[in-house]
Amino acid sequence: MSLELDLATGLLYLLVFPGFAFLFVYGLTAEYLDRKLYARLQNRVGPPVVQPLADFLKLLAKESAVPEDATARIYNAAPWTGLAGVFTAMLYVPVWSEQAAFAFEGDLVVVLFLLSLPSFSLFFGGWYSGNVFSRIGTTRTITQLFGYEIPFFLACFAPAVAAGTLSTSGIVAFVEANPLYVFVLLPAFAIALLSLQAKLERIPFDIPEAETELATGALVEYSGRKLALFRLTKDVELVVGAALLSALFLGGPAPAGAIEGSVGLVAGVVVFFVKTLTVIALLTVLKAVVARLRIEQMVDVFYRVLVPVALVQIALVLAVGLYTNGVIP
Amino acid sequence: MGRIIDWARNRSPWILHLNCGSCNGCDIETIDALMPRYDIERFGIQQKDTPRHADILVATGPVTEQMAPRLKRVYEQMPEPKLVIAAGSCASTGGVFYDCYNCREGIDDVIPVDMYIPGCPTSPEALIDGIVKLLAESGKEAQAERLAEKKPEIVEEGTPIDEAVPKEPDADRTETDDAPQEGADEPEPVEV
Numbered sequence: 001m002s003l004e005l006d007l008a009t010g011l012l013y014l015l016v017f018p019g020f021a022f023l024f025v026y027g028l029t030a031e032y033l034d035r036k037l038y039a040r041l042q043n044r045v046g047p048p049v050v051q052p053l054a055d056f057l058k059l060l061a062k063e064s065a066v067p068e069d070a071t072a073r074i075y076n077a078a079p080w081t082g083l084a085g086v087f088t089a090m091l092y093v094p095v096w097s098e099q100a101a102f103a104f105e106g107d108l109v110v111v112l113f114l115l116s117l118p119s120f121s122l123f124f125g126g127w128y129s130g131n132v133f134s135r136i137g138t139t140r141t142i143t144q145l146f147g148y149e150i151p152f153f154l155a156c157f158a159p160a161v162a163a164g165t166l167s168t169s170g171i172v173a174f175v176e177a178n179p180l181y182v183f184v185l186l187p188a189f190a191i192a193l194l195s196l197q198a199k200l201e202r203i204p205f206d207i208p209e210a211e212t213e214l215a216t217g218a219l220v221e222y223s224g225r226k227l228a229l230f231r232l233t234k235d236v237e238l239v240v241g242a243a244l245l246s247a248l249f250l251g252g253p254a255p256a257g258a259i260e261g262s263v264g265l266v267a268g269v270v271v272f273f274v275k276t277l278t279v280i281a282l283l284t285v286l287k288a289v290v291a292r293l294r295i296e297q298m299v300d301v302f303y304r305v306l307v308p309v310a311l312v313q314i315a316l317v318l319a320v321g322l323y324t325n326g327v328i329p
Numbered sequence: 330m331g332r333i334i335d336w337a338r339n340r341s342p343w344i345l346h347l348n349c350g351s352c353n354g355c356d357i358e359t360i361d362a363l364m365p366r367y368d369i370e371r372f373g374i375q376q377k378d379t380p381r382h383a384d385i386l387v388a389t390g391p392v393t394e395q396m397a398p399r400l401k402r403v404y405e406q407m408p409e410p411k412l413v414i415a416a417g418s419c420a421s422t423g424g425v426f427y428d429c430y431n432c433r434e435g436i437d438d439v440i441p442v443d444m445y446i447p448g449c450p451t452s453p454e455a456l457i458d459g460i461v462k463l464l465a466e467s468g469k470e471a472q473a474e475r476l477a478e479k480k481p482e483i484v485e486e487g488t489p490i491d492e493a494v495p496k497e498p499d500a501d502r503t504e505t506d507d508a509p510q511e512g513a514d515e516p517e518p519v520e521v
């Protein structure tokens with residue numbers, strides 16, 4: 001392949017699919033579906049299809065003030081960091097086949113790191129906006145981060161241990177080859193779902209936002225364009241998180257991955273949508289049926305319950321691996 | 330471009346509710362309007378928790394002396410463009426608190442108001458209708474401004490901008506609205 005062709009496909013990956021344009025559209029669509037399903041579960045009609053786009057455009061056109069007490073440089077840079085993080089993370093998650101747009105050994109660690117960037121950008125933006133509410137919100141964001149990151153990492157490493165590789169594409173290929181692992185990894189999938197919900201700061205883990213106590217926490221001073229970027233970051237993070245979970249635990253493009261040619265490509269994309277939308281729907285139902293926890297209850301649940309379960313899961317995966325290799329009869 | 334932004338603004342009004350010394354009647358009705366029964370998310374209306382996110386300030390109550398500087402401050406904290414709705418009789422004129430020693434006479438004593446919604450208390454339907462009408466009105470103003478920018482000669486020649494905007498047929502109003510309603514104003518024949 002010539003260099004120009006490489007550059008062209010690289011740019012295509014970066015800007016169109018699965019990069020910027022695709023993530024933008026799919027992120028807004030995911031927000032719409034999330035809100036619509038949430039409304040239906042509350043016996044409401046819900047917003048029209050274009051609602052997320054209208055919100056985004058309106059915020060772009062609004063005044064974006066910088067408060068007097070804020071540290072302007074960090075305050076302005078924070079929304080961009082998180083957005084850049086989630087957009088980059090998608091490039092290492094397989095979409096249409098077991099091969100991601102870009103892949104190398106160990107990219108799972110990079111994806112996990114990039115997915116925690118939004119939380120840190122929220123922390124820095126909130127902390128340096130000079131508002132008391134946002135300071136309390138950001139301390140809660142960080143406390144919550146310590147709660148969910150460890151179970152999330154442990155859960156994501158369970159399939160990595162099973163596959164014996166730290167590359168997302170390798171894990172997808174492994175689970176595709178051994179579909180029964182989907183059932184072995186079910187507990188890890190549940191843990192990852194809960195952690196993703198906490199990462200996105202949605203009910204029941206919306207303690208850092210807590211409208212009734214904190215007036216949206218870290219975002220309290222953000223307005224206009226910067227707020228639009230933060231909201232877009234949340235949407236895209238939802239999509240990337242769902243894509244990562246479907247790749248690690250549900251076998252990525254599993255039944256369609258074996259088909260060759262352009263038919264396989266289309267089938268792979270369809271399977272991708274079905275699986276990510278399932279994950280998003282699960283998260284929405286969770287959001288609709290439970291109420292908010294308190295911060296110490298949340299950390300308690302994650303440390304006392306989910307970390308031990310994740311450790312047992314890894315032990316289980318090791319045992320199954322030894323059994324299938326014939327070491328244990 | 331301006332048209333797209335107008336469309337987006339009309340589709341996504343985020344409101345901030347502020348109690349300026351209301352008797353709580355109007356507040357309960359405002360909260361009522363946010364409940365699933367009225368489902369204002371259909372119009373893209375969302376209740377926001379901080380002035381920085383809001384487009385429309387829904388203020389209730391006659392504005393007590395203590396609340397006046399705070400109302401002003403919240404108004405100033407909202408990013409442009411912003412609109413203000415005075416919800417309830419008290420917010421519009423002072424209502425039952427008129428001429429009270431510790432109250433101002435309505436929201437417009439302190440900040441500019443774009444829409445008055447009367448009622449003691451105002452009903453949720455009236456509030457939702459008010460927000461929708463206010464958006465239509467502000468959309469027309471924005472349209473007039475765009476036109477004035479594009480064709481400055483209209484303004485220079487002395488035609489008011491409002492009249493220069495072509496009138497759109499009002500889809501909501503049916504003919505029956507305009508037709509004089511017979512017998513509506515006639516007093517009942519009194520039989521002796």
Ligand code: SF4
Pocket residue numbers: 350351352353354355389390391417418419420424425448449450451
């Ligand atoms: S208008 Fe009536 S219900 Fe509303 S605040 Fe005034 S007195 Fe209370």
